Amino acid sequence: MNINSLYIILLISVISRVNSTNISKLLKRNIEFDAEKFYDNLSKECIEENQNSEISNNCIPSITLSNYKEKCASIKSELCQTFYNDPNLTKYYPICSQFPQYKEYFQPSIFNFFKQNYELDCLTDENDNLCPYFLFRITKGDTSGVLENNCKSKKCTESTIKLLKNINIDQFAAYENLSFTSGSFSYESLTLPDTLISIMESDECKSMHSNNNNNNSNNNNNDTSNAKSIKINNNILLIMLILLIFFY
Numbered sequence: 379m380n381i382n383s384l385y386i387i388l389l390i391s392v393i394s395r396v397n398s399t400n401i402s403k404l405l406k407r408n409i410e411f412d413a414e415k416f417y418d419n420l421s422k423e424c425i426e427e428n429q430n431s432e433i434s435n436n437c438i439p440s441i442t443l444s445n446y447k448e449k450c451a452s453i454k455s456e457l458c459q460t461f462y463n464d465p466n467l468t469k470y471y472p473i474c475s476q477f478p479q480y481k482e483y484f485q486p487s488i489f490n491f492f493k494q495n496y497e498l499d500c501l502t503d504e505n506d507n508l509c510p511y512f513l514f515r516i517t518k519g520d521t522s523g524v525l526e527n528n529c530k531s532k533k534c535t536e537s538t539i540k541l542l543k544n545i546n547i548d549q550f551a552a553y554e555n556l557s558f559t560s561g562s563f564s565y566e567s568l569t570l571p572d573t574l575i576s577i578m579e580s581d582e583c584k585s586m587h588s589n590n591n592n593n594n595s596n597n598n599n600n601d602t603s604n605a606k607s608i609k610i611n612n613n614i615l616l617i618m619l620i621l622l623i624f625f626y
């Protein structure tokens with residue numbers, strides 16, 4: 379086989395990956411957060427501390443369609459950025475800091491992982507609407523056409539690639555290693571960032587960029603449609619849900 383035919387075969391296999399990639403297959407869930415184990419012996423005071431915490435409410439929020447503007451702004455705040463960089467448990471949660479599961483949980487690598495997930499969730503297109511790929515993560519909605527729609531926006535495509543390139547697989551291992559998580563990330567989950575990057579860097583994806591600043595209002599303007607009214611209080615649990623949306 380000469381180089382040219384090899385090239386053609388590669389080209390054929392790359393063509394149409396945007397359309398044929400089945401996101402729901404890639405996002406199969408295989409790691410669980412054991413809430414019972416985590417909440418098992420927390421004191422009332424600790425639970426209250428968590429519920430009233432400025433950090434819990436602003437920096438570890440559950441992002442929904444109805445609150446994303448506010449929450450996406452708050453995760454960029456100095457308070458939260460300082461916290462993500464140095465999640466000092468005794469400073470932010472003096473009461474809960476006595477519990478071993480909190481000690482285990484408050485590692486920079488875990489919160490860096492969350493921070494990156496929040497940044498991805500908050501990406502917006504040319505018209506300041508949430509990017510299709512992450513809109514789907516938030517709503518857990520229909521996955522069909524998600525990649526195509528994301529490719530339609532140049533801004534979504536480029537900012538997604540940029541953030542995905544920063545994701546460090548070691549953080550997945552740290553999360554997997556927590557004593558209150560069980561299971562492990564699948565090979566597909568671990569390679570998901572790279573898979574998405576290669577799809578979004580493909581010529582096929584680039585060719586889908588709309589050259590006019592077309593407004594994807596049909597895709598993502600309906601703020602009420604799928605909004606899930608998840609309670610804000612159990613933030614630690616909720617962040618896990620957000621994470622699982624990524625891998626479900």
Ligand SMILES: *[C@@H]1O[C@H](CO)[C@@H](O)[C@H](O)[C@H]1NC(C)=O
Pocket residue numbers: 400401402403
């Ligand atoms: C994608 O995968 C899911 C789960 O494996 C399956 O139910 C669905 O039918 C697939 N969709 C397509 C378009 O192949």
Ligand SMILES: *[C@@H]1O[C@H](CO)[C@@H](O)[C@H](O)[C@H]1NC(C)=O
Pocket residue numbers: 415418419477478
């Ligand atoms: C809480 O439970 C964990 C195991 O689930 C245990 O390691 C820890 O010592 C317990 N903490 C307290 C304060 O009872």
Ligand SMILES: *[C@@H]1O[C@H](CO)[C@@H](O)[C@H](O)[C@H]1NC(C)=O
Pocket residue numbers: 466467468469
């Ligand atoms: C965490 O914060 C406490 C209280 O503000 C401080 O005494 C401690 O040195 C900090 N720990 C680290 C590792 O920065």
Ligand SMILES: *[C@@H]1O[C@H](CO)[C@@H](O)[C@H](O)[C@H]1NC(C)=O
Pocket residue numbers: 551552555
């Ligand atoms: C997993 O946990 C063990 C002990 O709890 C620790 O020694 C090890 O470094 C951890 N591995 C990772 C990748 O975080």
Ligand SMILES: *[C@@H]1O[C@H](CO)[C@@H](O)[C@H](O)[C@H]1NC(C)=O
Pocket residue numbers: 592593595596
């Ligand atoms: C966006 O699309 C809607 C309906 O599809 C249209 O009414 C509106 O004028 C468009 N806005 C822009 C900025 O193109």
Ligand SMILES: *[C@@H]1O[C@H](CO)[C@@H](O)[C@H](O)[C@H]1NC(C)=O
Pocket residue numbers: 600601602603
């Ligand atoms: C949003 O979606 C709901 C339910 O799908 C629908 O009833 C409503 O008319 C939509 N609103 C807009 C502004 O499109």
